[in-house]
Amino acid sequence: MALKSANPTTTEAWKKLQAHFETIKPQHLKDMFNSDANRANELTLRWEDFYVDFSKNRITKETIDLLIELANELDLKNAISKYFEGDVINATEGRAVLHTALRAPKTAEVFVDGENVIPEVHEVKKKIEDFTDSVVSGTHKGYSGKAITDVVNIGIGGSDLGPAMVVDSLQYYKNHLNTHFVSNVDGDHYQEVVKKLNPETTLFVIVSKTFTTQETLSNANSIRSWFLKSQPKEAVANHFVAVSTNIESVKNFGIDEANIFPMKDWVGGRFSLWSAVGLSISLAVGYKHFDSLLEGAHKMDMHFKTAGFEENIPVISALLTVWYNNFFKSESEAIIPYTQYLNQFATYLQQGIMESNGKSVDRDGNKVNYQTGTIIWGEPGTNSQHAFFQLIHQGTKLIPTDFIGYVESLYGNKDHHNKLMSNYFAQTEALMNGKTESEVLSELQGQSASEEEIKQLLAFKVFDGNKPTTSLLIQKLSPESLGKLIAMYEHKIFVQGIIWNIYSYDQFGVELGKQLAKSILKELNEDVSSSNHDSSTQSLLTFYKDNC
Ligand code: F6P
Numbered sequence: 262m263a264l265k266s267a268n269p270t271t272t273e274a275w276k277k278l279q280a281h282f283e284t285i286k287p288q289h290l291k292d293m294f295n296s297d298a299n300r301a302n303e304l305t306l307r308w309e310d311f312y313v314d315f316s317k318n319r320i321t322k323e324t325i326d327l328l329i330e331l332a333n334e335l336d337l338k339n340a341i342s343k344y345f346e347g348d349v350i351n352a353t354e355g356r357a358v359l360h361t362a363l364r365a366p367k368t369a370e371v372f373v374d375g376e377n378v379i380p381e382v383h384e385v386k387k388k389i390e391d392f393t394d395s396v397v398s399g400t401h402k403g404y405s406g407k408a409i410t411d412v413v414n415i416g417i418g419g420s421d422l423g424p425a426m427v428v429d430s431l432q433y434y435k436n437h438l439n440t441h442f443v444s445n446v447d448g449d450h451y452q453e454v455v456k457k458l459n460p461e462t463t464l465f466v467i468v469s470k471t472f473t474t475q476e477t478l479s480n481a482n483s484i485r486s487w488f489l490k491s492q493p494k495e496a497v498a499n500h501f502v503a504v505s506t507n508i509e510s511v512k513n514f515g516i517d518e519a520n521i522f523p524m525k526d527w528v529g530g531r532f533s534l535w536s537a538v539g540l541s542i543s544l545a546v547g548y549k550h551f552d553s554l555l556e557g558a559h560k561m562d563m564h565f566k567t568a569g570f571e572e573n574i575p576v577i578s579a580l581l582t583v584w585y586n587n588f589f590k591s592e593s594e595a596i597i598p599y600t601q602y603l604n605q606f607a608t609y610l611q612q613g614i615m616e617s618n619g620k621s622v623d624r625d626g627n628k629v630n631y632q633t634g635t636i637i638w639g640e641p642g643t644n645s646q647h648a649f650f651q652l653i654h655q656g657t658k659l660i661p662t663d664f665i666g667y668v669e670s671l672y673g674n675k676d677h678h679n680k681l682m683s684n685y686f687a688q689t690e691a692l693m694n695g696k697t698e699s700e701v702l703s704e705l706q707g708q709s710a711s712e713e714e715i716k717q718l719l720a721f722k723v724f725d726g727n728k729p730t731t732s733l734l735i736q737k738l739s740p741e742s743l744g745k746l747i748a749m750y751e752h753k754i755f756v757q758g759i760i761w762n763i764y765s766y767d768q769f770g771v772e773l774g775k776q777l778a779k780s781i782l783k784e785l786n787e788d789v790s791s792s793n794h795d796s797s798t799q800s801l802l803t804f805y806k807d808n809c
Contacts, residue, residue, distance in 0.1 A: 264343065264350055265336045266624040269583075269760055270631050274331035281327055282588040285319055289727050290693045293321065306574055308564055310736035311745065313574050317693050318581055318661070318729045319589070328580035329570045331760065337576070340759045345566055347373045347527070351766035352624075358766050359525075360532035360751065361562045364555040364744070373527060381525075385537055388522060390548040392502070392540070396464060397436055397547060404496030409464045410439060413454060414541040415484060416468030417444040417476045418612060419530025420504075424468070426609035427534060427554065428545045430602045430743055433671045440545040443484070446476040451484055460488045465501045466541050467516070470530050472507035475775070481514065504537040529766050531612045532751055550740040557744025558751075565752040575749050578731065579756030585661045585729065586632050593636035595653065597645055598665040599685040602738055606665075607639030610750055617754045617765040624762050633761045639663075643684045654692060654724055661729045664689055665746070669737040685732075695726020 269275055294300050294316075304316035304325075315325075343350050347357040362371040362378055370377050395401035399408035414424055421444040428440050441458075443451045465484060469477040488500065502520040503511045511521050522537035534542065535555055543551035561575070570576045585591040596607045618634030640648065642664070653660050666685040670678035696704075701722040705715045735742050758765030784791055784802065794802065 263352055264340055264348075264624060264759070266762055267335055268623065268630075269331065269335060269587075269762060272331060272334045274327055274334045278324075278327045278331060278584075278588060281323060285321065285324060286589075288319070290317060290319060290729070291695075291726065306572060306577065308568075308572075308574060309560065309745070310742055311574065312732075312734040313578075314732040314734070315577060315581065317689055318584075318731060319727065320581070320584065324584065325571065325577065325580070328584060329576075331583070332570055332576065332580060332756070335760055335762075337570070337756065337759050341566060341755075344755060345371075345562070347371050347378070351529070351764065353764050353767045353769075356766070357527040358529060358532075358755075359527040360529065360535055361559075363528065363535035364559040364562065364748075366559070373525075378525070378527075385523060386552075389537060389540055389543050389551070392522075393543040393548040393551070396544055397438065401464075402499065403461045403463075404492060404499045405461045407462050410437075410462040411441065411458055411464070412438050412541055412544045413441045413443060413458070413463060413465045413484070414468060415443045415451075415465060415477055415480050416504075416538070417446075417474060418616075419533050420468035420470060420474075420477065420538055422605075422609045422612050423531070423534030424539055424541045426605040427539070427542045427743065427747075429605050430738070431542070431546050431550065431554075431740055432602065433738070434546045434550050434740060436545065436547055438544055440541055442541075443480050444476065446479050448483065451480050451487075455484060455487050460492050460496075460500070463488075463500060464544075466544075467501065467503040467505075467511075467514075468538050468540070469504075470506055470524060470526075470528070470533065470538075472503070472505045472510040472514075475778075478514075485515070502540070504540055531616055534747075546740065553740035554744040557739075557741035557746075558748035559744075560741075561745040561748035561752070565748075575752035576756055578749070579753040579760070581661070581731070582635060582753070582757055583760050585659065586635050589659055590632070591635070591659045591661055592632075593638060593658070593660055595660050595662040596637065596639035596665070597642050597662055597688075598639075599642045599681055600665075600667055600670075600738060601641050602671075603665065604641055607637060611637045613750060614754055616768050616771070618757050618761065618763065619770065620761075620763040620765070622763070624764060629761070629763070631761070633763055634757075642688065643681065646684060646688065650688070653728060654695075659728070661731070662692070663731050663733060665733045665735070667735050667738050671738060689730040689732055691724070691726075692728035692730055693726055695724035695728075696722065698723050 301316045305314045351358050367383050369379050396409050425442045441454045443454050467481045498517050503516045504522045505511050506524050524536045528536045565575045598606050614637045623629050
């Protein structure tokens with residue numbers, strides 16, 4: 262059954278939220294804390310090894326209640342059931358959205374077109390496990406009899422970002438295999454990767470859901486040609502495997518059916534790291550850790566599916582995005598992990614969130630008259646503090662920010678970890694409190710500044726504060742806790758899409774550029790010209806052709 266369609270701005274709850282917003286807008290977070298001793302406690306959720314403090318957001322308990330009223334009015338509970346049960350909620354592509362089935366236990370039952378998909382999910386997992394074990398143990402040999410030392414993931418978008426982010430995030434748990442990622446059609450990218458490799462000991466994993474993506478096929482073809490310069494054709498079977506839904510095209514590329522790891526069309530590219538797309542994760546950290554990642558995601562799935570909305574981390578987190586995006590008119594959200602391991606996390610979420618919710622037509626096909634998907638950006642702390650935090654603190658834009666921190670560091674260096682975490686705590690406090698004129702004044706007087714200096718500097722040193730943050734404090738970065746964290750954001754994306762009445766699981770916008778690039782490529786390769794370009798594009802093309 263289709264998802265219900267309703268313009269959120271016409272609901273009763275929206276009207277109440279609009280009125281409520283007018284009372285919240287002038288309030289300062291500092292005063293909210295001063296007037297309510299129980300605030301932190303009331304607005305913090307604890308679940309498993311997650312401590313999620315929403316209290317430094319510009320909300321009250323009433324805001325949460327009204328946002329939940331909005332979710333109820335828009336039938337979120339029912340939509341969640343449809344999501345988990347395999348209904349065709351990706352209606353524009355006629356597909357179910359079942360990344361949750363990929364991490365469900367063997368005993369679960371999820372039906373697509375009358376067939377329980379769980380047995381096949383576990384068959385593919387077994388294939389991933391067996392192959393991983395054979396490569397990691399050295400039983401799977403290269404053609405010349407040497408063990409594999411390097412794995413190269415060839416893919417782009419969801420076939421690259423998820424595996425690349427997880428492998429980087431879990432590098433502490435990595436085995437001896439070196440893992441590389443080739444994604445960009447920029448030929449210099451693959452050249453820089455292969456120049457370090459010995460073809461005799463390298464395994465290439467070609468990942469493409471469709472097996473039609475220009476970047477991936479170009480890279481796969483060029484890398485195979487590079488490989489065949491030194492290796493015989495028969496060696497391809499030992500060194501190339503593929504992950505795809507398009508088995509025929511993979512076979513036509515020259516990969517044996519036994520070396521194909523299948524995936525299903527009900528797995529969206531940007532949600533696919535849990536499927537065989539995660540093969541390079543499994544190879545990098547071993548199957549056990551890959552399975553723990555999935556187990557963590559499954560735990561978050563169960564939390565999301567069963568917890569009441571007031572205790573539901575993805576639901577509250579999604580509703581707060583709606584609050585800032587649609588009432589405060591914030592345009593972007595920052596995600597700041599206080600661990601270098603999550604260096605690629607914001608980049609990964611950019612695809613997940615922006616490709617999903619960057620939509621302007623509602624589920625009835627009408628233009629929306631309200632804001633939808635937010636701009637996502639971020640970098641790890643503390644580096645980001647020395648890069649762009651100035652704008653969050655004293656710029657003119659309101660940027661709600663997620664701070665992700667860990668109680669324990671992995672190598673246990675307490676000195677460094679306390680320094681790191683002192684920044685994590687200090688930043689959210691500073692963003693909230695700011696610095697008043699009288700505080701700046703006494704600070705300057707304490708530094709024996711002259712009257713003249715004080716007059717000159719005062720205005721510049723005042724921080725308004727009142728900048729909203731959410732603090733996620735997790736016990737330790739592990740495959741399981743990372744699985745929970747990624748799944749948390751996946752469900753947040755889903756909830757936002759339901760509230761904004763959009764389809765989150767297609768990405769037609771990406772297609773236009775691809776089509777145009779195809780015809781321009783023809784012009785470049787065959788040196789033909791087209792009269793269809795605007796004068797700017799035409800001049801650029803002429804300049805390029807004349808000078809290349
Ligand atoms: O960028 C569009 C997109 O379709 C993404 O959604 C997808 O993750 C990526 O291209 C790669 O697609 P494929 O896995 O089919 O090569």
